[in-house]
Amino acid sequence: MHLKNISLTTEGLNIEFQNGAKDCFPYLWLRDHCKDVENWDERSNQRKLFTALVDPNIQIEETKIIEDNKTVEVKWPDMSKTVHYSGDFLYKNSLVNTSLVSDKILWDKKTINNVELEIKFDELAKDEGFKNLLQTIKIYGFSIINNCPTEIKTVEYIANKIGYVRNSIFGDLWSFESNTEMADSAYTQEELRPHTDGTYNHDAPGLQLLLCCEYEAEGGESIMVDGFKIAQILKENDKISFDTLSEIDIPGRYYGDGVELIAKRPVFKSRNQELIQVSFNNYDRGDFRLPNNRIHDFYTAIRKFDKLANDKEMQWRQILKPGQLLIFNNWRVLHGRSEFTGKRKMSGCYINKEDFESVCRINSV
Ligand SMILES: [Fe+2]
Incomplete structure (x- = not known):
């Protein structure tokens, strides 16, 4: 300038x-x-x-x-x-520079389009293909990578292109089938209602990768919901619920497998009026007591949020087939899965939010 x-x-x-x-x-x-x-x-x-x-x-x-x-x-x-x-x-660094425009497109069932979301695995090896992936995640909060080799190394390869694999209570790279031995609800075959992971982490996982390695089942649709769209709808139509979910610190808790993790934040976390994170996990919500005069507003707001998150008009739904990898921004998009019978084997991992932001900056995305 x-x-x-x-x-x-x-x-x-x-x-x-x-x-x-x-x-x-x-x-x-x-x-x-x-x-x-x-x-x-x-x-x-x-x-x-x-x-x-x-x-x-x-x-x-x-x-x-x-x-x-x-x-x-x-x-x-x-x-x-x-x-x-x-x-x-x-x-x-000027205060009058207002050229910063939001690069997100908020979506629902009607406005989300698979053509814009899908990328072929082979294309990631090229600069343009990789940038395309970053751009898609930045704009829509998620992307689908097709034709992936159905092995855990694929998850590691993609994670290492973006940043590095994040370690957690679940390990670094994970593979799971329905497994009743584990403490977490993600291992069951029952419906998993839309949620974000790591409400019990002070710094929730930024991206999550989920690769379908085997699918011999009925049902089990993967569900994505734009949490920022829910925030927008509530802000416009139900200010009390929006404010309630912006103000009340809700504890998330993971207790089992030898640990007790607890962290707190509101469903809608903003900085300088700008929404930066959506956190919602009813499964992992810890015990906490509000003053009695806030109880009604709190449960009303939770109900409104949950209703929107489970409204099929708000959802992208698709059964992932072997070789399809879903990668999503866990600070924005809620994920879920409909119930299924049969065998379904997935591999995945987490990546830190700051590492995704870094790779976007380095690639001018
Ligand atoms: Fe999850």
């Missing part, structure tokens, strides 16, 4: 960008963001400056625009050399 004008004021450095946007950058903030060799380690990309030792009332001594209006040169009183700030850097 090119720069048009700059001026020093008592508040900070006033900047007018080429597109007419104006912002005032406080001096202390600018001093803290010096990216020269004295203040910044280029090899490790870490701050060298001891910010706490900078004079809180520091001011710029001299400044000018250089390099074809793309850079601001600054002379600070506590440094011998001048420091450069690029127009792009300043604009990126």
